Amino acid sequence: MPKLNPFFRRWLPVVGVVLLAACSNGTPADDTSETAAESEFAAAKDCMNVGILLPESDSSARYEAYDRPLLEQEIKVALPGVTIQYANANNNAATQQNQADAALTKGACILVVDPNDSEQAAVIVQQAKQSGVPVIAYDRLIQDPDLAYYVSFDNKRVGELQGQYIVDQLNAGNFGLQEGANLVMINGSQTDNNALLFREGAVEKLQPLVDSGDLNLVFDQYTPNWDNARAQSLMEGVLTKEENNVQIAYVANDGMANTVIAALRTQDLNGKVLVTGQDATLTGIQNILTGDQAMTIYKPIIEEARATARLVAALSKGEDTDSIVNGTNEVIGGAQIPSVLATPVVVDRTNVEQTVIADGFLSKEEICSGLPSGAGGVCP
Numbered sequence: 001m002p003k004l005n006p007f008f009r010r011w012l013p014v015v016g017v018v019l020l021a022a023c024s025n026g027t028p029a030d031d032t033s034e035t036a037a038e039s040e041f042a043a044a045k046d047c048m049n050v051g052i053l054l055p056e057s058d059s060s061a062r063y064e065a066y067d068r069p070l071l072e073q074e075i076k077v078a079l080p081g082v083t084i085q086y087a088n089a090n091n092n093a094a095t096q097q098n099q100a101d102a103a104l105t106k107g108a109c110i111l112v113v114d115p116n117d118s119e120q121a122a123v124i125v126q127q128a129k130q131s132g133v134p135v136i137a138y139d140r141l142i143q144d145p146d147l148a149y150y151v152s153f154d155n156k157r158v159g160e161l162q163g164q165y166i167v168d169q170l171n172a173g174n175f176g177l178q179e180g181a182n183l184v185m186i187n188g189s190q191t192d193n194n195a196l197l198f199r200e201g202a203v204e205k206l207q208p209l210v211d212s213g214d215l216n217l218v219f220d221q222y223t224p225n226w227d228n229a230r231a232q233s234l235m236e237g238v239l240t241k242e243e244n245n246v247q248i249a250y251v252a253n254d255g256m257a258n259t260v261i262a263a264l265r266t267q268d269l270n271g272k273v274l275v276t277g278q279d280a281t282l283t284g285i286q287n288i289l290t291g292d293q294a295m296t297i298y299k300p301i302i303e304e305a306r307a308t309a310r311l312v313a314a315l316s317k318g319e320d321t322d323s324i325v326n327g328t329n330e331v332i333g334g335a336q337i338p339s340v341l342a343t344p345v346v347v348d349r350t351n352v353e354q355t356v357i358a359d360g361f362l363s364k365e366e367i368c369s370g371l372p373s374g375a376g377g378v379c380p
Protein backbone atom coordinates (compact mmCIF):
# COMPACT_ATOMS: atom_id res chain seq x y z
CA MET A 1 0.00 0.00 0.00
CA PRO A 2 1.37 3.45 -0.77
CA LYS A 3 2.36 5.73 2.06
CA LEU A 4 -0.74 7.01 3.82
CA ASN A 5 -0.80 9.80 6.31
CA PRO A 6 -2.93 9.38 9.45
CA PHE A 7 -5.82 11.40 8.10
CA PHE A 8 -6.28 9.12 5.10
CA ARG A 9 -5.81 5.92 7.10
CA ARG A 10 -8.37 7.00 9.70
CA TRP A 11 -11.07 7.61 7.16
CA LEU A 12 -10.08 4.67 4.94
CA PRO A 13 -13.34 2.71 5.55
CA VAL A 14 -15.40 5.78 4.67
CA VAL A 15 -13.29 6.56 1.63
CA GLY A 16 -13.57 2.91 0.56
CA VAL A 17 -17.37 3.12 0.58
CA VAL A 18 -17.27 6.33 -1.45
CA LEU A 19 -14.92 4.76 -4.00
CA LEU A 20 -17.16 1.71 -4.36
CA ALA A 21 -20.18 3.93 -4.84
CA ALA A 22 -18.29 5.86 -7.49
CA CYS A 23 -17.34 2.66 -9.35
CA SER A 24 -20.85 1.25 -9.26
CA ASN A 25 -22.02 4.38 -11.00
CA GLY A 26 -19.66 3.51 -13.77
CA THR A 27 -17.50 6.52 -13.01
CA PRO A 28 -13.85 5.69 -12.38
CA ALA A 29 -12.87 6.73 -8.88
CA ASP A 30 -10.93 9.93 -8.89
CA ASP A 31 -8.05 9.18 -6.52
CA THR A 32 -7.43 12.69 -5.27
CA SER A 33 -8.15 11.88 -1.62
CA GLU A 34 -4.65 10.73 -0.82
CA THR A 35 -3.05 13.81 -2.28
CA ALA A 36 -5.52 16.01 -0.43
CA ALA A 37 -4.87 14.06 2.76
CA GLU A 38 -1.11 14.27 2.34
CA SER A 39 -1.34 18.01 2.16
CA GLU A 40 -3.56 18.19 5.26
CA PHE A 41 -0.48 18.37 7.47
CA ALA A 42 1.59 20.10 4.83
CA ALA A 43 3.53 22.16 7.37
CA ALA A 44 5.04 19.01 8.87
CA LYS A 45 7.15 18.20 5.80
CA ASP A 46 10.76 19.19 6.51
CA CYS A 47 9.62 20.66 9.83
CA MET A 48 12.52 21.60 12.13
CA ASN A 49 10.58 23.52 14.80
CA VAL A 50 8.66 21.42 17.30
CA GLY A 51 6.42 22.69 20.11
CA ILE A 52 6.14 20.61 23.30
CA LEU A 53 3.30 21.54 25.66
CA LEU A 54 3.02 19.74 29.02
CA PRO A 55 0.10 20.11 31.44
CA GLU A 56 1.38 20.73 34.96
CA SER A 57 4.18 20.41 37.47
CA ASP A 58 2.35 20.26 40.82
CA SER A 59 0.63 16.90 41.05
CA SER A 60 3.27 14.74 39.48
CA ALA A 61 7.01 15.15 39.44
CA ARG A 62 7.14 13.29 36.12
CA TYR A 63 6.77 16.22 33.72
CA GLU A 64 9.83 18.29 34.57
CA ALA A 65 11.88 15.34 35.86
CA TYR A 66 11.30 12.94 32.96
CA ASP A 67 8.91 13.95 30.17
CA ARG A 68 10.48 17.27 29.29
CA PRO A 69 14.15 16.20 29.29
CA LEU A 70 13.44 12.85 27.61
CA LEU A 71 11.25 14.33 24.89
CA GLU A 72 13.84 17.01 24.14
CA GLN A 73 16.67 14.48 24.13
CA GLU A 74 14.88 11.94 21.93
CA ILE A 75 13.51 14.48 19.43
CA LYS A 76 16.98 16.00 19.05
CA VAL A 77 18.46 12.57 18.38
CA ALA A 78 15.75 11.69 15.86
CA LEU A 79 15.90 15.06 14.12
CA PRO A 80 19.36 16.61 14.50
CA GLY A 81 19.33 20.41 14.35
CA VAL A 82 15.68 20.70 15.40
CA THR A 83 14.51 23.73 17.40
CA ILE A 84 12.29 22.92 20.38
CA GLN A 85 9.83 25.29 22.00
CA TYR A 86 8.73 24.13 25.44
CA ALA A 87 5.94 25.34 27.72
CA ASN A 88 4.15 24.00 30.81
CA ALA A 89 0.51 25.01 31.35
CA ASN A 90 0.64 24.77 35.15
CA ASN A 91 -2.77 23.16 35.25
CA ASN A 92 -4.57 25.82 33.24
CA ALA A 93 -6.29 24.99 29.94
CA ALA A 94 -6.48 28.64 28.84
CA THR A 95 -2.76 29.07 29.49
CA GLN A 96 -2.12 26.00 27.35
CA GLN A 97 -4.13 27.44 24.46
CA ASN A 98 -2.08 30.64 24.67
CA GLN A 99 1.11 28.60 24.72
CA ALA A 100 -0.02 26.74 21.59
CA ASP A 101 -0.76 30.09 19.92
CA ALA A 102 2.66 31.38 20.83
CA ALA A 103 4.41 28.25 19.56
CA LEU A 104 2.55 28.40 16.23
CA THR A 105 3.32 32.09 15.89
CA LYS A 106 6.99 31.31 16.43
CA GLY A 107 6.90 28.78 13.61
CA ALA A 108 6.20 25.43 15.30
CA CYS A 109 5.23 23.04 12.50
CA ILE A 110 4.60 19.93 14.66
CA LEU A 111 3.00 20.13 18.12
CA VAL A 112 3.36 17.54 20.90
CA VAL A 113 0.61 18.28 23.41
CA ASP A 114 -0.13 16.65 26.77
CA PRO A 115 -3.45 18.41 27.34
CA ASN A 116 -4.42 19.97 30.60
CA ASP A 117 -8.02 19.32 29.56
CA SER A 118 -8.68 16.50 27.08
CA GLU A 119 -11.76 18.17 25.56
CA GLN A 120 -10.77 21.84 25.63
CA ALA A 121 -7.49 21.06 23.89
CA ALA A 122 -9.50 20.28 20.73
CA VAL A 123 -9.23 24.03 20.08
CA ILE A 124 -5.46 23.60 19.82
CA VAL A 125 -5.81 20.78 17.29
CA GLN A 126 -8.20 22.82 15.16
CA GLN A 127 -6.03 25.89 15.28
CA ALA A 128 -2.95 23.91 14.34
CA LYS A 129 -4.85 22.27 11.50
CA GLN A 130 -5.58 25.67 9.97
CA SER A 131 -1.83 26.07 9.51
CA GLY A 132 -1.36 22.48 8.32
CA VAL A 133 0.35 21.57 11.61
CA PRO A 134 -0.22 18.05 13.02
CA VAL A 135 -0.78 17.57 16.75
CA ILE A 136 0.49 14.47 18.53
CA ALA A 137 -1.41 13.93 21.81
CA TYR A 138 1.16 12.89 24.39
CA ASP A 139 0.12 10.72 27.35
CA ARG A 140 -3.44 12.17 27.58
CA LEU A 141 -5.82 11.84 24.65
CA ILE A 142 -7.25 14.96 22.99
CA GLN A 143 -10.87 14.55 21.98
CA ASP A 144 -10.62 15.71 18.39
CA PRO A 145 -11.00 13.71 15.13
CA ASP A 146 -8.20 15.71 13.49
CA LEU A 147 -5.61 14.58 16.00
CA ALA A 148 -2.68 13.11 14.03
CA TYR A 149 -1.41 10.56 16.59
CA TYR A 150 -1.75 9.52 20.22
CA VAL A 151 1.19 8.20 22.26
CA SER A 152 0.69 6.91 25.79
CA PHE A 153 0.62 3.88 28.06
CA ASP A 154 -2.31 1.50 28.12
CA ASN A 155 -4.19 3.61 30.65
CA LYS A 156 -7.14 1.33 31.22
CA ARG A 157 -4.57 -1.36 31.99
CA VAL A 158 -3.02 0.97 34.61
CA GLY A 159 -6.39 1.04 36.43
CA GLU A 160 -6.82 -2.71 36.06
CA LEU A 161 -3.41 -3.32 37.62
CA GLN A 162 -4.20 -1.01 40.54
CA GLY A 163 -7.61 -2.67 41.06
CA GLN A 164 -6.24 -6.21 40.71
CA TYR A 165 -3.54 -5.44 43.28
CA ILE A 166 -6.24 -4.57 45.81
CA VAL A 167 -8.20 -7.73 44.94
CA ASP A 168 -5.09 -9.90 45.37
CA GLN A 169 -4.21 -8.38 48.75
CA LEU A 170 -7.77 -8.85 49.96
CA ASN A 171 -7.82 -12.47 48.81
CA ALA A 172 -4.50 -13.10 50.56
CA GLY A 173 -5.68 -11.39 53.75
CA ASN A 174 -2.70 -9.04 53.64
CA PHE A 175 -2.83 -5.69 55.51
CA GLY A 176 -5.22 -7.49 57.88
CA LEU A 177 -7.89 -7.18 55.18
CA GLN A 178 -11.14 -9.01 55.72
CA GLU A 179 -14.47 -9.37 53.99
CA GLY A 180 -16.42 -6.11 54.06
CA ALA A 181 -13.30 -3.89 54.13
CA ASN A 182 -14.06 -0.21 53.59
CA LEU A 183 -12.70 1.09 50.28
CA VAL A 184 -12.12 4.75 49.38
CA MET A 185 -11.49 5.82 45.77
CA ILE A 186 -9.65 9.10 45.18
CA ASN A 187 -9.49 9.44 41.41
CA GLY A 188 -7.63 11.89 39.16
CA SER A 189 -8.98 14.92 37.33
CA GLN A 190 -12.24 14.36 35.50
CA THR A 191 -11.06 16.56 32.62
CA ASP A 192 -8.10 14.23 32.01
CA ASN A 193 -9.20 11.31 29.82
CA ASN A 194 -6.57 9.15 31.53
CA ALA A 195 -8.25 9.63 34.91
CA LEU A 196 -11.48 8.24 33.43
CA LEU A 197 -9.61 5.22 32.07
CA PHE A 198 -7.73 4.58 35.33
CA ARG A 199 -11.00 4.56 37.22
CA GLU A 200 -12.74 2.43 34.58
CA GLY A 201 -9.99 -0.21 34.72
CA ALA A 202 -9.93 -0.25 38.53
CA VAL A 203 -13.71 -0.44 38.84
CA GLU A 204 -13.79 -3.35 36.42
CA LYS A 205 -11.70 -5.36 38.91
CA LEU A 206 -13.26 -4.02 42.14
CA GLN A 207 -16.96 -3.92 41.28
CA PRO A 208 -17.56 -7.70 41.52
CA LEU A 209 -16.24 -7.61 45.10
CA VAL A 210 -18.38 -4.60 45.93
CA ASP A 211 -21.38 -6.45 44.50
CA SER A 212 -20.64 -9.55 46.57
CA GLY A 213 -20.12 -7.52 49.76
CA ASP A 214 -16.43 -8.41 50.04
CA LEU A 215 -15.65 -4.73 49.67
CA ASN A 216 -17.64 -1.78 50.93
CA LEU A 217 -17.19 1.30 48.72
CA VAL A 218 -17.58 4.28 51.07
CA PHE A 219 -16.21 7.08 48.86
CA ASP A 220 -15.54 7.57 45.12
CA GLN A 221 -14.61 11.03 43.78
CA TYR A 222 -12.55 12.75 41.12
CA THR A 223 -9.96 15.32 42.21
CA PRO A 224 -9.93 18.50 40.08
CA ASN A 225 -6.48 19.06 38.55
CA TRP A 226 -5.14 16.06 40.45
CA ASP A 227 -4.64 18.56 43.26
CA ASN A 228 -2.58 16.94 46.01
CA ALA A 229 -3.81 19.21 48.79
CA ARG A 230 -7.41 18.56 47.74
CA ALA A 231 -6.77 14.79 47.89
CA GLN A 232 -5.56 15.23 51.46
CA SER A 233 -8.67 17.13 52.53
CA LEU A 234 -10.89 14.56 50.79
CA MET A 235 -9.19 11.82 52.81
CA GLU A 236 -9.45 13.82 56.04
CA GLY A 237 -13.19 14.21 55.38
CA VAL A 238 -13.65 10.48 54.82
CA LEU A 239 -11.71 9.56 57.96
CA THR A 240 -13.90 11.88 60.02
CA LYS A 241 -17.12 10.60 58.45
CA GLU A 242 -16.15 6.93 58.74
CA GLU A 243 -14.62 7.41 62.20
CA ASN A 244 -11.28 6.13 60.87
CA ASN A 245 -12.87 2.89 59.68
CA VAL A 246 -11.05 2.75 56.32
CA GLN A 247 -8.89 -0.17 55.21
CA ILE A 248 -8.13 0.58 51.54
CA ALA A 249 -7.40 3.85 49.74
CA TYR A 250 -7.35 3.48 45.97
CA VAL A 251 -5.45 6.65 45.05
CA ALA A 252 -4.80 7.32 41.37
CA ASN A 253 -1.22 8.65 41.55
CA ASP A 254 1.77 8.96 43.86
CA GLY A 255 1.43 12.73 44.33
CA MET A 256 -2.05 12.36 45.81
CA ALA A 257 -1.06 9.14 47.62
CA ASN A 258 1.58 11.11 49.49
CA THR A 259 -0.93 13.62 50.86
CA VAL A 260 -3.45 10.86 51.58
CA ILE A 261 -0.69 9.20 53.63
CA ALA A 262 -0.23 12.52 55.47
CA ALA A 263 -3.94 12.48 56.33
CA LEU A 264 -3.60 8.89 57.55
CA ARG A 265 -0.52 9.75 59.59
CA THR A 266 -2.37 12.32 61.70
CA GLN A 267 -4.66 9.44 62.74
CA ASP A 268 -1.76 7.03 63.21
CA LEU A 269 -3.14 4.95 60.33
CA ASN A 270 -0.23 5.21 57.88
CA GLY A 271 1.14 1.76 57.06
CA LYS A 272 -2.11 0.19 58.28
CA VAL A 273 -4.27 1.18 55.30
CA LEU A 274 -3.53 -0.20 51.81
CA VAL A 275 -2.72 2.84 49.65
CA THR A 276 -2.19 2.60 45.87
CA GLY A 277 -0.42 5.05 43.55
CA GLN A 278 1.08 5.55 40.09
CA ASP A 279 4.19 7.05 38.44
CA ALA A 280 6.93 5.41 40.53
CA THR A 281 8.02 8.85 41.74
CA LEU A 282 10.92 9.14 44.16
CA THR A 283 8.50 9.93 47.00
CA GLY A 284 6.16 7.12 45.94
CA ILE A 285 8.96 4.53 45.99
CA GLN A 286 10.20 5.86 49.33
CA ASN A 287 6.67 5.56 50.74
CA ILE A 288 6.59 1.97 49.51
CA LEU A 289 9.88 1.15 51.22
CA THR A 290 8.76 2.68 54.52
CA GLY A 291 5.52 0.68 54.26
CA ASP A 292 3.19 3.68 54.02
CA GLN A 293 2.20 2.96 50.39
CA ALA A 294 1.56 -0.53 49.06
CA MET A 295 2.18 -0.18 45.34
CA THR A 296 2.69 2.13 42.40
CA ILE A 297 2.61 1.81 38.63
CA TYR A 298 5.90 2.24 36.82
CA LYS A 299 5.59 3.76 33.36
CA PRO A 300 8.99 3.86 31.62
CA ILE A 301 8.57 7.35 30.17
CA ILE A 302 11.52 6.88 27.84
CA GLU A 303 9.31 4.57 25.73
CA GLU A 304 6.67 7.28 25.38
CA ALA A 305 9.25 9.94 24.57
CA ARG A 306 11.04 7.73 22.04
CA ALA A 307 7.85 6.77 20.20
CA THR A 308 6.86 10.44 20.05
CA ALA A 309 10.28 11.38 18.68
CA ARG A 310 10.05 8.69 16.01
CA LEU A 311 6.66 10.03 14.89
CA VAL A 312 7.96 13.60 14.84
CA ALA A 313 10.92 12.55 12.69
CA ALA A 314 8.73 10.48 10.34
CA LEU A 315 6.33 13.40 9.87
CA SER A 316 9.20 15.75 9.14
CA LYS A 317 10.90 13.36 6.72
CA GLY A 318 7.59 12.39 5.08
CA GLU A 319 8.11 8.74 6.06
CA ASP A 320 5.56 6.02 6.70
CA THR A 321 4.61 5.57 10.37
CA ASP A 322 3.11 2.07 10.18
CA SER A 323 6.09 0.46 11.89
CA ILE A 324 5.79 2.90 14.83
CA VAL A 325 2.03 2.81 15.43
CA ASN A 326 0.66 -0.26 17.28
CA GLY A 327 -3.09 0.41 17.40
CA THR A 328 -5.82 3.00 17.35
CA ASN A 329 -7.81 4.89 19.98
CA GLU A 330 -11.30 6.21 19.44
CA VAL A 331 -12.17 9.83 20.16
CA ILE A 332 -15.67 11.11 20.89
CA GLY A 333 -17.56 10.98 17.59
CA GLY A 334 -15.92 7.73 16.51
CA ALA A 335 -12.76 8.70 14.61
CA GLN A 336 -9.88 6.27 15.18
CA ILE A 337 -6.57 7.91 16.02
CA PRO A 338 -3.40 5.96 15.11
CA SER A 339 -1.72 5.28 18.45
CA VAL A 340 1.31 3.92 20.22
CA LEU A 341 0.57 2.47 23.66
CA ALA A 342 3.33 1.23 25.96
CA THR A 343 2.92 -1.27 28.81
CA PRO A 344 2.67 -0.24 32.50
CA VAL A 345 4.29 -2.31 35.27
CA VAL A 346 3.20 -2.93 38.90
CA VAL A 347 5.82 -2.09 41.52
CA ASP A 348 5.67 -2.92 45.22
CA ARG A 349 8.36 -3.60 47.79
CA THR A 350 9.05 -7.03 46.26
CA ASN A 351 10.30 -5.72 42.91
CA VAL A 352 11.63 -2.16 43.38
CA GLU A 353 15.17 -3.38 42.64
CA GLN A 354 14.22 -5.37 39.52
CA THR A 355 12.19 -2.55 37.95
CA VAL A 356 12.83 1.13 38.63
CA ILE A 357 16.35 0.62 40.01
CA ALA A 358 17.42 -1.93 37.37
CA ASP A 359 16.13 0.40 34.62
CA GLY A 360 18.01 3.39 36.05
CA PHE A 361 14.68 5.25 36.43
CA LEU A 362 15.71 5.98 40.03
CA SER A 363 19.01 5.17 41.72
CA LYS A 364 19.26 3.25 44.96
CA GLU A 365 21.26 6.15 46.41
CA GLU A 366 18.53 8.75 45.80
CA ILE A 367 15.80 6.39 47.02
CA CYS A 368 17.66 5.47 50.19
CA SER A 369 18.92 8.90 51.13
CA GLY A 370 16.85 9.98 54.12
CA LEU A 371 15.35 6.51 54.68
CA PRO A 372 16.23 4.36 57.70
CA SER A 373 18.93 1.80 57.00
CA GLY A 374 17.54 -1.48 55.72
CA ALA A 375 14.31 0.24 54.55
CA GLY A 376 12.10 -2.15 52.59
CA GLY A 377 14.93 -4.67 52.49
CA VAL A 378 16.38 -2.55 49.67
CA CYS A 379 18.43 0.15 51.40
CA PRO A 380 21.86 -0.64 52.89
Ligand code: BGC
Residues within 6 Å of the ligand: 056, 059, 060, 062, 139, 140, 188, 192, 194, 195, 226, 253, 254, 278, 279
Ligand atom coordinates in the same frame (compact mmCIF):
# COMPACT_ATOMS: atom_id res chain seq x y z
C1 BGC B 1 -0.72 10.82 33.88
C2 BGC B 1 -0.17 10.41 35.23
C3 BGC B 1 -0.07 11.62 36.13
C4 BGC B 1 -1.38 12.40 36.16
C5 BGC B 1 -1.25 13.72 36.93
C6 BGC B 1 -2.04 11.52 34.08
O1 BGC B 1 -2.60 11.89 32.87
O2 BGC B 1 -0.86 9.69 33.06
O3 BGC B 1 1.09 9.81 35.05
O4 BGC B 1 0.23 11.24 37.44
O5 BGC B 1 -1.83 12.68 34.86
O6 BGC B 1 -0.43 14.60 36.25
